[in-house]
Amino acid sequence: MNLQLRFFASLREALACSEEDIDIPSQIKTISHLRSFLRERGGQWAQVLAEGKPIRCALNHEMVPEDTALQEGAEIAFFPPVTGG
């Protein structure tokens, strides 16, 4: 499955990555699986995306829970809790 990943704010800085085009194995079915899969890269990825870290995610520009199923070609974003206003 092909996905477009986006990272924002403190996550973008810590990972030194704002966006990435990625092909993931078929057993990765949810955003939660994707987060674990990215953690396996180790280093900053393991720390920044560690379990228990308050991270929000969006699928195609809509905030969704982590157990949401991935869709072919979707844009998945990871970011810290928002602080606008």
Add this chain to the structure above:
Amino acid sequence: MTVRIQEEDFDLSTEIAALRKGDAQVGAVVSFLGTVRDMNEGCQVKGMTLEHYPQMTEKSLENIATQAKARWDIRQALIIHRVGPLLPEDQIVLVAVTSSHRGEAFAACEFIMDYLKTAAPFWKKEETPGGGRWVDARVTDDVAMARWVGNKPKS
């Protein structure tokens, strides 16, 4: 419902005049203006940069305005949020709501701000004497938002 994301400043009087122009059913206008403080959590703030997630930002703010319109009998709602570099005392955000009577406008304006604080993808990075620091989300913002979930507050 109007949503604008912009780097430029805005003028409150001009925006409100435009929002209620030509609508004689309007009897109440409530606005909230958010501005930049020079202190946060005991630390001096020299300035800040607001980052956002283009596309999602507009979508989420339009969704917020639509929800407010569905919940309360309001005439118009306007949300302007600035992005990019800002200095203390600068205006950051404007929410303005018009309605026939004040109750709806007060409630809808507060709802939109509470929702924006927890659901719109903006992030503040402050410049402090110790360097740049990303602002942490406040638990009180989630508490404020939770009041609106499930039950319709009285207006």
